[in-house]
Amino acid sequence: MTPQHTEPSDRPSERPAERPAPKPADRTAEAVAAVVANALRALREYDGFTQEKVDRIVRKAALAALAAHVRLAALAVEETGRGVLEDQAAENRFACERVARGMAGVRTVGVVRRDELDGIVEIADPVGVVAALTPAAGPTATVLFQALIALKTRNPVVFSFHPGAPRCSAEAARTVRDAAVAAGAPASCVQWVEPASAAAGALTRHPDVALVLATGDPAAVRAAYGCGKPALGAEPGNVPAYLERSADLARAVNDVVLSRAFDHGLAPAAEQTVILDAAVHERALAGFRALGGHLVDAGEKALLERYLFGDPHGPGDDPGGVNPAAVGRSAAEVAAAAGFEVPAGTTVLLAEVAGVGDGEPLTRVKPCPVLAVLRAASRSRALRWAAELVELGGGGAAVVHTEDEAFAEEFGLAVRAGRVVWNAPGAQGAAGGRYNALPPALGPGGGCSGPAAVRADRLLNLRRLARRDGGTRRFAAPPAILFERGAVRALAELPGARRIVLVTDRAAVEQGRLERVREVLDRRADPVAVRVVDTVEPEPSVETVERGAELMRAFAPDTVIALGGRAPMDAAKAMWLLYAHPEAEFADPGGTLGAGLTGGGRARLVCVPTASGTGGEVAPFAEVTDPESGRRYPLADPALTPDLAVVDPALTADRPGPAVAEAAFAALARCVEAWISVDANDFTDGLARQGALLVVEHLPAALADGPDGRAARDRLHHAGTIAGLALGSASLGAVHALAHTLAPALHLPYGRVCALLLPPVVRHAGAAPARVTGRAGYPVYVAPERLAALARTLALPAGTPEQGVESLAGAVEELRERAGLPRSLKLAGVEESAFLEALPRYALGALEDRCAPGSPRRLLLADLERLLRRAYYGDRA
Structure with a gap:
């Protein structure tokens, strides 16, 4: 083959071509x-x-x-x-x-x-x-x-x-x-x-x-x-909220503030404009002011418009976009940046506008706590404005507050929003799962499938009108509670008990309580096989619980008896749970993520408290700890409700006075917090009130010797169980969120910590809140009025909510002094510098606690740190 001739090239033949660097x-x-x-x-x-x-x-x-x-x-x-x-x-x-x-x-x-x-x-x-x-x-x-x-x-x-x-x-x-x-x-x-x-x-x-x-x-x-x-x-929508004349006005205003102030206005479904029916306009504005809203005047409105959206007539301004510096800032920060001042605790800035559109820039989307206000002379005018607002900024959600079901549907038909929230806050209601039956979602939820896309119903945009719905509530209680002195004798007649695991601690062994229960079991007509787990620590460990569950699986008991205070009962519940459900995990707070637990199943659980005040014998809660990591695993599920509680005051007869007082204050704190909880209900209210009354009436006498002291201690033991029934179906709050962190960290009795925290928490809940906790079943903030009502139950002065709150807090402090308990953590011997250094960590631990969401006043880290300081130095320090 003849080689082809090539013309000489002026490129160097010995040098390979360089590849360009990747862009x-x-x-x-x-x-x-x-x-x-x-x-x-x-x-x-x-x-x-x-x-x-x-x-x-x-x-x-x-x-x-x-x-x-x-x-x-x-x-x-x-x-x-x-x-x-x-x-x-x-x-x-x-x-x-x-x-x-x-x-x-x-x-x-x-x-x-x-x-x-x-x-x-x-x-x-x-x-x-x-x-x-x-x-x-x-x-x-x-x-x-x-x-x-x-x-x-x-x-x-x-x-x-x-x-x-x-x-x-x-x-x-x-x-x-x-x-x-x-x-x-x-x-x-x-x-x-x-x-x-x-x-x-x-x-x-x-x-x-x-x-x-x-x-x-x-x-x-x-x-x-x-x-x-x-x-x-x-994307964030231009969400309107119409407060129609038949609305529950106090609830509606509370919902709007709750939603608009949430995360400084960043929630995509938070209300951007509120439309007030002319009949309720003035009352609604007064309600907004009472909840920390500031209604801007004409000059402040102009400053606000310029700061948020610029001058639409000025060169280089973008009239369509909001100032990014304002996004996610507090109301006070937005006002200051705009050029005027409002109090630091201001929740929302309200600006009255005349219409919707370019002439009123505040009716656009603005991800900060600013709310435009329209006054509607008629329903038809309100519907037109609501529809225009949705068209102006996206149809994600709209809100209507009305007691007229037919009008709610009319609103849903007229306003083309994907989710129409009825009688609930927009930010929380549109997300589903909390205030209504909409499926929980953040942003886009759902999915798609190939063949299903070619179907008539896939060519429709389905919009949903979601009614406020708190969901089904459950009152959790054991099927039976045996009480009064000598009730422990009923264990001798317990039907079907042939194989028993007894869970307790060393204190019950050393004080003879374990032997007393075994004597009762020995009286049974049919012999029983008994295994004892008596190694439960003051803070039950994962390892101890797992060993106990292993013993149960090997022994196959038909009955588990928990004997002792909080620790043995918590440990027994956790062992019982693992025995019935080996797949359960402590990392899951008791079925919170849908474990679907259904109860012990393989064995019944009998709780016999030997200490007053815990309430664990009737409540569906427990807690175990991993000592290596220090992590606490709170368990909360109806499956943890015991099958039988045996409340025998004779088992607490030899407890010293300070322990009696501390147990009483633990019970009192549970009753007070259950009474003002966002989950309080008709079934728990009577229990909380009666439990508090028993403690206040009988604690002083219970600290004395003699027959009267014994009778009073019996009533306190009952009060502890009553408190447990109340907390089992109504969540707790700041006292317990803080005590769960402080008591083990400071090595102090739980009840003593509750006694120190309760007065400042009562005063905190009784003050006007900057932020409130949202619950479908908690329409407006009523903690001051509830505390005053409890004060009246206790025969304390309560002519006004403010007087009732202070009377109750003062009565707790007086009762604490009579019981001989310290009035501050400092006087309890807690070293100051170490406490202040750890204070932010304690506050964070309380915020993460399962009890924090039950507080009617939304718990912020600053609030928790303030409460901790008051507990350390004394509430009035």
């Missing part, structure tokens, strides 16, 4: 391609997963997120400089607790529905790789929610975080991913791309991405819908 865009595309390839591999790995395995993965991931919910909120607020730590912690908890509970039992693997009549079988498959674009507002809650729903549906998810919140978002994703992978999920089930801003476009356009989720930022939502793929988007 940043090329590197981003390569990184995205690698991440998506990993996600495809995870998708293939999901193929063999069963529903049980998927549910276990979701459960483990949700529990890990729940354990980190406050830490993640702190990271988010620190990084973004926006919002309220406590509110973002609540949203994180909602995202991993309520959402996981709502998904429990939902089938997402294989055959999910079978209709034998029509011969239809529905089979679920993952959509594919999901790209998720997340916001800077509420970033960690969004990531937790989207990661969990992706795990539940076996869809690998790749996040592109908002450039304003990349670190906290990544930590939230890492928390879920690590727990999921440890539970058996594919290694690439949850991923994210960096840098987020440059990679978002490449990610959403990648051919192997099947679905895009976009939340929060309007530009990101528009880009998601324009990327040529199926997309689900949710």
